[in-house]
Amino acid sequence: MKLDISLYIPVYNGESTIESVLKSALELDPGPNEIIVINDGSTDDTLKILNKYKNKIKIINNIQNKGLAHSRNIGIEKAVNENVASIDSDVEVSSTWLKELNDTKSKFNSAMSGSKLIEKLKDENIYNMWRHIYATQNSFGNIDIGNLGRPLSGSNTLLSKSVWREIGGYEIQYKTNGEDSNFCQKLLNLNYKTSYCSQAKCYHLRNDNLKSLLDASRRGYISGAGLKKPTVMRFMQRSIRHTKGYLKNAIKDVVKLRFAMMYVGFRICWNHINKEFIGLVKNKSNYV
Structure with a gap:
């Protein structure tokens, strides 16, 4: 079964994580009827890995690295559906992630819904543990929230394309981060709701030094x-x-x-x- 949802994944030099992320996206049940990967000028083996799945995903290649906000805009613009999900290239999703997130967005009639991000490698070193304690994204607890009233991380969300269009997209000056909080603040300023789904779980593969x-x-x-x-x-x-x-x-x-x-x-x-x-x-x- 496929949902009428597009899922996009922006990636830049993500050879160490992109394959496991793609596999988790392809194992979603139910899954999206479209998966788009924006390869943002990677210089490692990212494209080689993506080509292994070219019959199951759409690949968009930026000739040069344009930045995260630019890639997000491309992914949403090219999506065929009104509901557009996103995960980062170092975020694996649980098999029911998309269904849980979609149910929450529909239930609360929110413009954007975010999910619970778990630091998968928190026990690997003290730097991952520090991030787990003090900097985990979308860490809003174990209860669903219908009107969060706060920005969401772009790393694991479901968004209405029409709202993205009304806002004018992500500001391309944000090359590596900050684009999501800037976008969400504009969304909130227009009195749209953000919601949070505690049961839609995904796993951060980032491994810091x-x-x-x-x-x-x-x-x-x-x-x-x-x-x-x-x-x-x-x-x-x-x-x-x-x-x-x-x-x-x-x-x-x-x-x-x-x-x-x-x-x-x-x-x-x-x-x-x-x-x-x-x-x-x-x-x-x-x-x-």
Whole structure:
């Protein structure tokens, strides 16, 4: 059985995860009647892997890397259905994910519905564990929510194409992240509802090291904060904000004896402050 839903997957250099993600998408029961993969100028073996499934999926190749927001817009634009689901290239889905998500979206008549993302590799290292504790996407608990009133991560959602069109799509200035929160905020500003399905489960395959976590945290902060031109006063204000955030988490970590998490949090905090200072010196607001 197939649902009248399109599913798109944007991918850039995802050779380590894209095949298992595709297999999980193809095993959805019920599944979508269309799967689109946007290969965003990958330079690794991503395309070679995708071609193994070319009889079961539609492949769109960007000659150059255009960024995540651009790929999302292509996936939705090319979709033949009004309801368009998305997963990232490092997110596996459970077999009933799409049905659960579709039922929730229909039940609450929401413009966009998100699902529960579980960090599959959280026990691999302290960096994945830190992300599991403090940065898991769509972590809204074990109860369905009909009117969430908050932005959803684009990594595992179901969206009405007509609403995407009304909003004007994702802003292509967001190359790696931040496009989803920006889009959802516009959606909420137009009084559309976002909903959350706790039973639609998917699994994040991201496996961080210290550098990748620091880089991702910094990019996420820049995208979400909409940073203005750096000044000495703003540097001091942001440094205080980063330090307060670290201390708030550190207190929780001390209480629960999570000293490794304190270390990771400190490195993230220091990285932010250091990059803020370099940005001030270089007069660059979005210094990564």
